[in-house]
Structure formats: C-alpha cells, structure tokens
Amino acid sequence: MKTFVRKAIPEDASFSVPLILEAIGDIAYRLTGETNKQAVETALMKLFIRSDNRHSYRYTYIAEKNGTPAGILVLYYGAxxxxxxxxxxxxxxxxxxxxxxxxxxxxxxxxxxxxxCVHPDFRGSGIGTALLTYAEHTAAEHGDSKLSLNVETKKEAAIRLYERIGFSITEPWTIIGDSFHHMVKHL
Known part of the structure; x- marks a missing residue:
C-alpha cells in the first residue's frame, strides 16, 4: 500500500478536525474558548478553513494510503x-x-x-512514521536543522518512540498548566 503526504485543503476539515481534537485533547477547549466537545469541533472547523492560525489547513498535511486519508500533521516554523x-x-x-x-x-x-495523529483504521501501518519523515524533509528543504515537538511527561511510550527516531528531550515545557517535554531532532 502506497502512502502519499499532501498539503491539506479547506475541504479536509471534516477528516482533520476530529484527529486534531484527539491529539491535543483538553488544549482544544482553551484554544477555542468552548466548554463542550461539539462546540469545540465546530470552532476548530472554523479555524481550520481560515488561513491565519496554527490549526489552519495551510499548516496541515494529510497522509493518504491508496488515496484514502489516513492521518494528519500540523507543522509550522517557530517564528x-x-x-x-x-x-x-x-x-x-x-x-x-x-x-x-x-x-x-x-x-x-x-x-x-x-x-x-493517525486515524484509528490506519494505526500501526506506518502512517505516523511517514508524517514524521515528511516533517523532517520539509524542515531540511527550508535549510533548517531543528525539528521539535512537545510530549506530555506521562506519555512514556510516545517519549520512547520519539527517542528511537532521533528526538532528544531538551527542556521542560508547560502548556496550559500541563507538564511536557520539549523534544528536538537535529537534522
């Protein structure tokens, strides 16, 4: 099965937003100012089709497996x-x-x-790896040497995975009062 990563378009909102919500969890409530899941999803849909925020389609990439959307990556330059x-x-x-x-x-x-985040139907099929590899290539194509992410300190399996693929914990980080590890991969 062939995996292809492409830039998202506004019409990808209905596929992307549930995965964004799953990945960022409670942070989505703060980012949208909403208090229930349906309102959060609606607000994220509006943000996704806009072009001027971190959860816009402009910064989202879709992994497809044989033409079927299978996972998402939200990636942007720190500046x-x-x-x-x-x-x-x-x-x-x-x-x-x-x-x-x-x-x-x-x-x-x-x-x-x-x-x-990978859609549940495609987990374990290499989609996450394809998305992370795409992020590395994007950074390298722009002449940059650092790729980073934040992972909750409690998510030990995720930390081990990121370390296996070359990320290192560089510092503690706090997002909306929760503790994270800031991890960096030097390219």
Whole structure:
C-alpha cells in the first residue's frame, strides 16, 4: 500500500478536525474558548478553513494510503507561530470578549510538529512514521536543522518512540498548566 503526504485543503476539515481534537485533547477547549466537545469541533472547523492560525489547513498535511486519508500533521516554523498565535488570540478575544494569551509551544528557530495523529483504521501501518519523515524533509528543504515537538511527561511510550527516531528531550515545557517535554531532532 502506497502512502502519499499532501498539503491539506479547506475541504479536509471534516477528516482533520476530529484527529486534531484527539491529539491535543483538553488544549482544544482553551484554544477555542468552548466548554463542550461539539462546540469545540465546530470552532476548530472554523479555524481550520481560515488561513491565519496554527490549526489552519495551510499548516496541515494529510497522509493518504491508496488515496484514502489516513492521518494528519500540523507543522509550522517557530517564528511563524508568533503571528499565528496573535491571530488566534484576537479571534478568541473577539469571540469571548475576554483577553486570552496562548502559551508559546516552540522556539523561533525550529520547525514545530504541533499535531500528528493517525486515524484509528490506519494505526500501526506506518502512517505516523511517514508524517514524521515528511516533517523532517520539509524542515531540511527550508535549510533548517531543528525539528521539535512537545510530549506530555506521562506519555512514556510516545517519549520512547520519539527517542528511537532521533528526538532528544531538551527542556521542560508547560502548556496550559500541563507538564511536557520539549523534544528536538537535529537534522
């Protein structure tokens, strides 16, 4: 079975958003300002079809297995995150009339894997590896040497997986009050 990774389009929202929500969990509630799952999904759909935030289709990549969507990757350059998060904060402030600031998730000089998630029907078939390899190639094509991600400190199996493929824990990180390891792979 052939795996192909392509840039997402707005029409990929219905496939991508449930996987984004699964991957980022409770963080989605803070990013959308919503309190129930259906409202969070609706808000993420709106953010996905916009072009100016970290969960936009512009920063999402779809892995397909024999033409069927199988997984997603949300990837952007750390320096871009500043503007993306300002736009997201502005959207939230207008929506909720509450001043919201978002935690920085990456250093300015690294490509950041915000989200990677494989559809349950395709888990264990190499989709995650294909997406992570795509992220490496994207960073390298832009002449950059650092790829990063954050993983919850409790997710020991994920930490071992990332270490096996060349990521190293570089520092503690906090996102919305939760503890993460910031992991970097030097390319």
């Amino acid at each position: 871009e995150a500043v503007e993306l998060d300002l736009n997201l904060s502005s959207w939230l402030n207008e929506k909720k009339a509450v001043r919201v600031s978002l935690d920085r998730e990456a250093h300015l000089d690294e490509w950041y894997i915000d989200t990677v």
